[in-house]
Amino acid sequence: MNGGNFPGIRTKHHVSHEWERATALRRLHQGNLRREDVCDADFLLRAAARHHGVDSPRPCPVCQAPARVTLWIFGDALGRRAGSARPPQEVAQIARELAATAGAAAQEFTVHAVEVCPTCRWNHLLETATVY
Ligand SMILES: [Zn+2]
Numbered sequence: 001m002n003g004g005n006f007p008g009i010r011t012k013h014h015v016s017h018e019w020e021r022a023t024a025l026r027r028l029h030q031g032n033l034r035r036e037d038v039c040d041a042d043f044l045l046r047a048a049a050r051h052h053g054v055d056s057p058r059p060c061p062v063c064q065a066p067a068r069v070t071l072w073i074f075g076d077a078l079g080r081r082a083g084s085a086r087p088p089q090e091v092a093q094i095a096r097e098l099a100a101t102a103g104a105a106a107q108e109f110t111v112h113a114v115e116v117c118p119t120c121r122w123n124h125l126l127e128t129a130t131v132y
Contacts, residue, residue: 004127005069005113007054009092011129021115021124025061035062041116041123045070048085049116060117067117069126075109082109095131108132 027033039062041049053068060067070085077098086094091111098107113126 006071006091006111006127006129006131007088009088009111009131010095011111011131013130015128017125017127021061021126024124028062035120038062038124039117039121041121045114045116045123046118046121048072049114049118052085052087052090053116054088056115058115060120060122062122063117063120065117065119067115067122070114070116072112072114073109073131074112077106077109091131 024033024038028035028038049068049070053070056067056069058067059065071088071091072083072085073091073094074082076082078094081094095107095109098109109131110128111131112128114123115126116123
């Protein structure tokens with residue numbers, strides 16, 4: 001179990017994307033990126049953040065409004081659930097279901113934590129991990 005972006009979900013192989021996030025914000029503040037280049041969350045991302053995301057412990061780095069963190073899941077083991085956004089407790093539930101029905105290797109899938117600001121539409125990948 002681990003907290004952070006994947007509360008209550010058994011994860012491994014964490015890859016942080018904080019460096020890329022900081023780089024994008026620095027380029028924005030330096031004027032090397034336009035705000036519309038980084039604040040471009042589409043309807044799907046914003047709807048998923050509203051319905052399946054959780055409140056981020058950090059405010060939006062662009063406009064300081066409350067931000068959301070949404071989990072997106074990917075992998076063949078998920079079937080039609082692949083590529084969908086899910087609340088953390090549902091990701092944990094899917095992991096338990098797969099562990100009960102699939103073989104050890106077939107049950108793993110990938111989870112992406114994406115930060116989205118519903119106010120200014122800032123969005124960035126925070127972290128990826130393997131759920132097992
Ligand atoms: Zn914002």
